Ligand SMILES: O=C(O)C(=O)C[C@H](O)[C@H](O)CO
């Protein structure tokens with residue numbers, strides 16, 4: 001089955017997405033997500049200029065060979081732009097292979113390990129009380145797991161919290177990055193109060209998650225992990241920027257709070273020491289940044305040897321194509337933990353028809369052949385790209401910090 005055509009579709013139905021479509025001489029086509037928030041056009045150029053011309057004429061069934069052709073063959077390995085491009089190709093090829101087999105993707109991966117996959121929702125508020133109201137709304141919708149983020153007195157704009165109540169949270173809100181400010185001291189003093197309030201109001205059974213978004217040093221993260229142990233979080237996410245993998249060792253030595261990391265990692269090598277030493281509990285890399293099904297299958301199997309489970313990234317800046325494929329992967333993967341879910345804008349859902357569905361706190365994979373997500377190209381054309389960057393963060397003295 002030869003690849004005859006491959007092209008990128010850039011569209012902004014509610015926010016920017018880059019989608020790859022690969023067509024074959026069999027009439028079957030596959031769809032991949034190539035979105036890298038705030039750096040979309042870099043992936044488009046990488047695909048259009050360097051990858052797609054080299055795919056024409058290749059056998060769409062040779063997924064493993066094409067993966068290595070793009071990874072080893074580029075000479076320049078890894079990195080988010082390269083790996084997002086490889087991921088999009090890989091997702092589209094798995095979509096084609098599953099369609100050719102007339103099977104939903106989870107069947108091709110090895111069949112169901114579970115009927116449904118637990119997902120967590122984002123609950124945010126300017127203050128603790130508003131956040132608790134959001135938790136209540138999501139509990140009423142059936143969620144068994146919630147991520148809680150609340151404003152911190154004295155910090156003007158904070159990660160995860162919409163600027164005005166009721167507004168959708170979208171961090172990529174300006175063509176030139178907005179500048180936020182950060183105080184570790186104020187955050188560390190306030191954060192445990194949020195978890196205490198959630199446990200007091202909702203009891204012990206609800207799974208509670210929190211994202212530190214890379215802002216602490218290892219010893220500060222250790223202090224937070226220890227302080228929140230009584231509230232038994234499901235996980236504490238990205239508590240430090242972990243390019244130095246050994247950072248996680250120090251945190252681990254001090255706390256039993258489970259640790260999730262890796263939404264900005266794109267290769268198994270970014271995790272190797274953390275996994276082999278069991279310094280973490282959940283891997284976060286999404287299918288669209290970590291080399292697609294081929295890359296994440298290897299990583300998940302490796303993590304499974306060390307009792308580490310999956311908890312894939314699932315914000316609105318990954319398209320329904322990535323989420324749909326993730327629901328299939330989650331349905332199969334033996335060491336599944338949880339799936340993030342940040343509801344897409346209705347315009348996004350209009351452009352990306354899909355057959356995964358949400359039911360009582362879980363996603364259920366559809367039965368359509370492939371990953372079950374398509375793109376309506378006419379609808380996509382109605383929403384042109386809008387330049388949008390993620391913010392930068394500064395400490396109160398002006399030092400550029402981690403956002
Ligand atoms: O969903 C999360 O856990 C995030 O941290 C979301 C990120 O800020 C977002 O994907 C950046 O583009």
Ligand SMILES: [Mg+2]
Pocket residue numbers: 211213237238263
């Ligand atoms: Mg995160």
